[in-house]
Amino acid sequence: MTSTRKPLAALPFAALLVAAAALTACAPQDSASDAGATAAGTAGGCAPGALATRTAGTLTVGTDKPAYDPWFTEDKPENGKGFESAVAYAVAEKLGYPKEKVSWVVAPFGKATTPGAKDFDFDINQVSISAERKQAVDFSSGYYDVRQAVIALKNSKAASAKGIADLKGAKLGAQVGTTSLDVVTNTIKPSVQPAVFDSNDLAKAALRNGQIEALVVDLPTAFYITGAEVTDAQVVGQFEGAAQGEQFGLVLDKGSALTGCVSKAVDALRADGTLAKLEKQWLSDAVSAPVLK
CATH class of the missing domain: 3.40.190.10 (Periplasmic binding protein-like II)
Incomplete structure (x- = not known):
């Protein structure tokens, strides 16, 4: 988180x-x-x-x-x-x-x-x-x-991202106070101000409603969200956080x-x-x- x-x-x-x-x-x-x-x-x-x-x-x-x-x-x-x-x-x-x-x-x-x-x-x-x-x-x-991952709505440009650079122009979101948010601000460094949420429930709702294009969460959570909660979203990819000892x-x-x-x-x-x-x-x-x- x-x-x-x-x-x-x-x-x-x-x-x-x-x-x-x-x-x-x-x-x-x-x-x-x-x-x-x-x-x-x-x-x-x-x-x-x-x-x-x-x-x-x-x-x-x-x-x-x-x-x-x-x-x-x-x-x-x-x-x-x-x-x-x-x-x-x-x-x-x-x-x-x-x-x-x-x-x-x-x-x-x-x-x-x-x-x-x-x-x-x-x-x-x-x-x-x-x-x-x-x-x-x-x-x-x-x-x-831990590995962090990004999920995106299937109809969004972010869903086709192949690398970090492809996410820089996307409207991203993450939960406050989490490593996920650190990845957004320090690794992706988006050109669009990211949305910060008090809980993942709020973040998921924003993704579901199209208020954000993509959401950064830990990898197991990413698979659960896309498989059970926001099924019109997909796992775009993961980051190399675990290699850094997180x-x-x-x-x-x-x-x-x-x-x-x-x-x-x-x-x-x-x-x-x-x-x-x-x-x-x-x-x-x-x-x-x-x-x-």
Whole structure:
């Protein structure tokens, strides 16, 4: 959204994302502040089910509402369906919290990554790890390698774009505060002022109504939108974001005592193949999209 966030939903999408099964494998771990957070998280150990959570004995997980497919299913994060819901429960299990010990709260995307105390232990919401965001919050290791994509109405000039230059004159849109918007402003650099939306729902409506020609979102979301929601649009192509190490990470309060333990859980899920399995289950039926350069 994403991030990226962000945002949306499940239909078949390409085996291309299986590469993302290696997904978090190259998560960029940098800065002394990250090392400090990890040390803080592991200093007291990661005793299963006995972490310093907001509510003793319960792990509280945040995400936005609505919660979109393929990341979540039926707008019900608690049902364990959808890639991020499944990842959240897998992380919780590694930390010693079975499903019945996991509680969900609504955490708007824009607020989850800003300074201030959080009402969740970690948030999962297609949030791309970035140096700027690390000034305000902690991140776990990456759990998904991200590629951004552009979708366009089939009858628009943008639909025939073969490269980034072909999109510069198009009326583009993206959700505020996301990596998608960064791609619009910093990679495409359109000659027409892009439209910025508070949510992907508003962005999709604008695309459907012809107010914008094309919309930038993460790749799984792009396939879902064109397959289930705006069927007179198509995936034009993807950008090379993943090659630059963009990843989604779990968001924690700045300096959280849980950061190290949560990262350790994510790393374990990568090592034992769980992340790859969940990605294949929820994200890997997509059709490959050409790379726009």
